[in-house]
Amino acid sequence: MTIRRLPLAIKAAALAGLTLASQAHAEGTLHFANWSDYFPPELLKKFEKDTGIHATLDAYDSNETLLAKLKAGGGAYDVVVPSDSFIEIFVKEGLLQKLDKSQLPNLANLKDKFKTLSYDPGHDYTVPYLWGxxxxxxxxxxxxxxxxxxxxxxxxxxxxxxxxxxxxxxxxxxxxxxxxxxxxxxxxxxxxxxxxxxxxxxxxxxxxxxxxxxxxxxxxxxxxxxxxxxxxxxxxxxxxxxxxxxxxxxxxxxxxxFIDNLAIPKDATNVKEANIFLNWMMQPENIAAASNFAKYNNAITGSEKFMDKELFDDPAINTPADxxxxxxxxxxxxxxxxxxxxxxxxxxxx
CATH class of the missing domain: 3.40.190.10 (Periplasmic binding protein-like II)
Structure with a gap:
């Protein structure tokens, strides 16, 4: 299949499709750490079904706790969720690895206002998870x-x-x-x-x-x-x-x-699986499932089609114009x- 000359949106979709096709036969393990009660367990099961990768989920209660865990030995986790305000600290401490964007075609799904962010302008280390x-x-x-x-x-x-x-x-x-x-x-x-x-x-x-x-x-x-x-x-x-x-x-x-982000620790063991997970999470229906569970908005174009209407009806989630x-x-x-x-x-x- 030739995709080089397709328009960007179609090209990205085609690449995503190819990635998913290969993921369906993937094997391996993913150790994921996130804030407490911030990721739907059923979505992790869907990831396992879609990719064949076995996934585990650990929890922490603050950026400070995550910082201490990674300093003590980041090899325990393959994907973590630091907040915007801590990204510079994590990068300066050498705790995150640079992303291989060739493995992340779904970066094309980011909404315009999330394509350049002050704490990581080129998405060299992070991709947005949820914001609020x-x-x-x-x-x-x-x-x-x-x-x-x-x-x-x-x-x-x-x-x-x-x-x-x-x-x-x-x-x-x-x-x-x-x-x-x-x-x-x-x-x-x-x-x-x-x-x-x-x-x-x-x-x-x-x-x-x-x-x-x-x-x-x-x-x-x-x-x-x-x-x-x-x-x-x-x-x-x-x-x-x-x-x-x-x-x-x-x-x-x-x-x-605030914007919380997906990132790969410097000492991650399963980097291939981590990239597959980040790319998979930037599919509209997958990030929408996280939004529906945690009740926060996300940065992915097209996710609205899969999100609960009640989120848009709550002024705490959908900030009033005034x-x-x-x-x-x-x-x-x-x-x-x-x-x-x-x-x-x-x-x-x-």
């Missing part, structure tokens, strides 16, 4: 008057009766950005005095928190164990399905837009700035 926002959720049945203002204020300065009923995510990345937005500090500040403002804000909040925890956010809010939780929008959607009184907030000061200017994409900060926030986090968690 990190805001917070509260139970309107517990809020004074049934409603809080659309601000980070209720989260960082909750009412007295919310003491012990608020949970923050256990990640410097997730906590630093909103704290800087609310404190009026540049998130890439290199000024220790500005960083102290952020630390003071979080130290003031700390005694009011039930815990710092990035696992179990859905279950905790759905069960009513806590009344407010820093949360990703997809997690909110799943919790709201079980408790209708929950509200997701787009704070007026700004809300972090809230779009509140979305804050990832900013690449200097090493000095990153070191400063790491010190703040260490002091906070003492």
């Amino acid at each position: 926002t990190t805001g917070y959720t509260y139970d309107s049945a517990k809020a004074p008057g049934g409603k809080f203002e659309e601000s980070w204020k209720p989260f960082f300065e909750p009412p007295e009766d919310f003491k012990g009923k608020v949970v923050a995510l256990n990640s410097v990345d997730d906590m630093w950005a909103p704290a800087t937005y609310y404190a009026g500090v540049d998130e890439c500040t290199e000024d220790p005095k500005e960083a102290q403002k952020v630390l003071d804000l979080m130290l003031k909040q700390k005694p009011l928190l039930a815990m710092y925890n990035s696992d179990g956010t859905i279950e905790r809010m759905a069960a009513g164990e806590v009344w407010m939780h820093q949360q990703w929008n997809g997690a909110y959607h799943r919790a709201h399905a079980q408790r209708a009184s929950l509200v997701y907030v787009y704070p007026k000061e700004g809300i972090r837009l 809230k779009l200017d509140r979305l804050k994409p990832f900013k690449l900060c200097s090493p000095k700035s990153l070191a400063l926030r790491a010190k703040v986090w260490t002091k906070l968690k003492k």
Whole structure:
């Protein structure tokens, strides 16, 4: 079959078809590690059926945990899912390998706005998985008057009766950005005095928190164990399905837009299988299954045809036009700035 002279879209489809045909007879193993409760088990079974590759799935609760795991020996995993804000760190530490794009014809399926991303402009190390926002959720049945203002204020300065009923995510990345937005500090500040403002804000909040925890956010809010939780929008959607009184907030000061990514660790054992998996995940019906499970959007053209309508009907997932200017994409900060926030986090968690 000659495909060199076909139009790009048709050429990509043809290449993808050839890749799938060869995958059907593939053999081998894939060790996949992802965030907790962020990938449908049935999709992994479909991958095994489509490719003949045996796949395993491990879980972690933060980028920091993944960083520690890879530093301890990345050979245990063939594909991992780091967030946009950690890609530079992983690359500088030599923990990711460059992608062989000749093995990834489905890169042609990326939506235009995801073809060049600040943290990996040429997709040399990553391809997008799912994306969303990190805001917070509260139970309107517990809020004074049934409603809080659309601000980070209720989260960082909750009412007295919310003491012990608020949970923050256990990640410097997730906590630093909103704290800087609310404190009026540049998130890439290199000024220790500005960083102290952020630390003071979080130290003031700390005694009011039930815990710092990035696992179990859905279950905790759905069960009513806590009344407010820093949360990703997809997690909110799943919790709201079980408790209708929950509200997701787009704070007026700004809300972090995040993109999680598929990447191959430097010491991966099964690189061929990893490439097959990345390419397979960029097929519209496969990434749509991940979106439908985790309740986050994705970066693949044509996936909408396979996605649940309820995702587009939820303003937490499909951001309203009047809230779009509140979305804050990832900013690449200097090493000095990153070191400063790491010190703040260490002091906070003492």
